[in-house]
Amino acid sequence: xxxxVGAGTVIHETPLANRHEALGARMIDFAGWxxxxxxxxxxxxxxxxxxxxxxxxxxxxxxxLVEGPGAGDALARALVSxxxxxxxxxxxxxxxxxxDGGILDDLIVYRLAEDRYMVVANAANAQxxxxxxxERIEGSRAVLDDQSLATGLVAVQxxxxxxxxxxxxxxxxxxxRYYGIADGAVAGIPAHVARTGxxxxxxxxxxxxxxxxxxxxxxxxxxxxxxxxGPVGLGAxxxxxxxAGMPLYGNELDETTTPYDAxxxxxxxxxxxxxxxxRTALERVAADGPKRRLVGLIxxxxxxxxxxxxxxxxxxxxxxxxxxxxxxxxxxPIAMAYVAPGDAEPGTMVDIEIRDARIPARVVPLPFYxxxxxx
Amino acid sequence: xxxxxxxxxxxxxxxxxVDGDQATVGITQYAADQLGDIVFVELPDTGRDxxxxxxxxxxxxxxxxxxxxxxxxxxxxxxxxxxxxxxELVNSDPYGDGWMITITIADASEMDDLLDGPAYDDLVAVx
Numbered sequence: 001x002x003x004x005v006g007a008g009t010v011i012h013e014t015p016l017a018n019r020h021e022a023l024g025a026r027m028i029d030f031a032g033w034x035x036x037x038x039x040x041x042x043x044x045x046x047x048x049x050x051x052x053x054x055x056x057x058x059x060x061x062x063x064x065l066v067e068g069p070g071a072g073d074a075l076a077r078a079l080v081s082x083x084x085x086x087x088x089x090x091x092x093x094x095x096x097x098x099x100d101g102g103i104l105d106d107l108i109v110y111r112l113a114e115d116r117y118m119v120v121a122n123a124a125n126a127q128x129x130x131x132x133x134x135e136r137i138e139g140s141r142a143v144l145d146d147q148s149l150a151t152g153l154v155a156v157q158x159x160x161x162x163x164x165x166x167x168x169x170x171x172x173x174x175x176x177r178y179y180g181i182a183d184g185a186v187a188g189i190p191a192h193v194a195r196t197g198x199x200x201x202x203x204x205x206x207x208x209x210x211x212x213x214x215x216x217x218x219x220x221x222x223x224x225x226x227x228x229x230g231p232v233g234l235g236a237x238x239x240x241x242x243x244a245g246m247p248l249y250g251n252e253l254d255e256t257t258t259p260y261d262a263x264x265x266x267x268x269x270x271x272x273x274x275x276x277x278x279r280t281a282l283e284r285v286a287a288d289g290p291k292r293r294l295v296g297l298i299x300x301x302x303x304x305x306x307x308x309x310x311x312x313x314x315x316x317x318x319x320x321x322x323x324x325x326x327x328x329x330x331x332x333p334i335a336m337a338y339v340a341p342g343d344a345e346p347g348t349m350v351d352i353e354i355r356d357a358r359i360p361a362r363v364v365p366l367p368f369y370x371x372x373x374x375x
Numbered sequence: 376x377x378x379x380x381x382x383x384x385x386x387x388x389x390x391x392x393v394d395g396d397q398a399t400v401g402i403t404q405y406a407a408d409q410l411g412d413i414v415f416v417e418l419p420d421t422g423r424d425x426x427x428x429x430x431x432x433x434x435x436x437x438x439x440x441x442x443x444x445x446x447x448x449x450x451x452x453x454x455x456x457x458x459x460x461x462x463e464l465v466n467s468d469p470y471g472d473g474w475m476i477t478i479t480i481a482d483a484s485e486m487d488d489l490l491d492g493p494a495y496d497d498l499v500a501v502x
Contacts, residue, residue, distance in 0.1 A: 038411060041411065041412050042411055042412055042436075042437045042438065043412040046437075235411070235437060235438050238438070302417070303415070303417070304414070304415050304440075306440060325414075325437055325438070326414035326415060326435075326437060328437070333415075355417075355433070
């Protein structure tokens with residue numbers, strides 16, 4: 001058997017490293033952070049989030065504060081979305097693109113106050129985003145404050161998330177809608193509580209100062225266990241987001257991909273009243289259409305499609321798989337792939353090259369899974 | 376957790392149970408635990424000739440794809456079809472219901488390269 005255990009060089013340790021170790025987590029190096037990939041069974045962790053609640057440590061994410069009277073306009077110039085359109089206490093999904101329209105990272109932008117925004121970046125890109133924002137807001141009446149190392153982040157995800165959190169917080173969760181954020185205390189710790197996540201379930205992301213992340217984790221884990229859940233590692237988070245049709249930077253998104261390729265053109269606000277980095281290139285893609293399209297695939301033969309496997313339609317290569325796994329919820333192999341625009345229509349049959357065989361797969365609409373009580 | 380002493384092992388974490396010229400092959404508890412939840416097993420057709428230390432199949436967990444390597448040269452005489460519908464048997468009973476293939480051994484001298492239980496335990500203890 002090939003060695004299933006990899007090795008990497010550790011640069012950062014999260015504030016919860018001792019706790020993950022005590023919980024028996026298998027740790028991996030992820031973007032220079034020592035992170036838990038699983039505590040026990042990935043399938044059990046996945047199901048706990050779909051059916052009850054799960055707790056994830058996400059302190060490796062980047063938190064970048066942009067503040068000042070010009071903060072909104074500065075972000076509108078730096079990103080493809082239009083942050084000044086957000087009400088205070090609201091958030092949206094966004095991207096930061098290169099001048100050629102390639103995606104540098106996908107982001108969540110929260111408007112914390114009239115003149116204060118928090119941009120949350122992927123761990124692997126936090127420095128790139130921080131540097132690009134610093135450069136792009138220069139000369140505007142706004143300052144960038146990179147709080148990534150000073151901020152701890154813990155996510156509670158699953159249908160019982162509100163039951164987990166409610167006894168611990170003074171934030172009115174019934175008034176906190178999807179993609180809302182409020183300030184309050186959780187387990188007595190000052191926190192931003194956001195109703196966001198990356199699992200396709202209801203849930204919350206709780207931002208606190210790094211030094212108090214351990215106490216927050218302990219209090220939330222006790223409540224998650226009381227609701228029948230437990231800790232959830234990166235392994236289950238990957239299968240959860242894939243079922244929910246959410247892209248992962250490095251798989252579905254990279255510098256050679258535009259938001260339109262990924263089916264996320266709605267995030268790009270070409271009509272915003274301000275010029276932004278990448279606009280000219282993105283206008284062209286919007287007008288001409290992308291050269292490839294992200295699709296969902298369900299494998300109909302025997303085999304699991306994985307990142308990098310080739311996709312064919314009849315005798316012609318049409319694209320490549322970006323993510324794939326056996327779906328724990330659906331019980332069939334699912335994948336996302338880039339294919340030629342003409343092959344992207346749901347119902348199209350393609351073949352995936354899995355080792356020496358070509359295995360049939362059907363193009364399906366994304367997401368693969370949508371929760372029934374969607375707010 | 377000690378490896379059963381009636382089996383022989385490869386350094387790639389396959390086990391072999393020898394009965395005359397027949398050998399049953401699977402992966403060890405250690406390997407199954409390292410992989411985690413196994414969701415797919417791909418095995419060769421009956422009648423195929425395997426060459427020692429060459430890949431003969433694939434085992435996939437939720438996250439990872441791993442090749443299976445033949446512990447001995449020989450001809451496949453049967454495969455465990457139960458793994459098609461229930462690949463998790465490899466996790467729950469790796470030395471029993473999670474077996475993978477049986478082969479007719481081509482060259483019994485290759486057995487000398489296999490580890491016994493205590494030697495395999497030492498291997499996984501070192502990591």
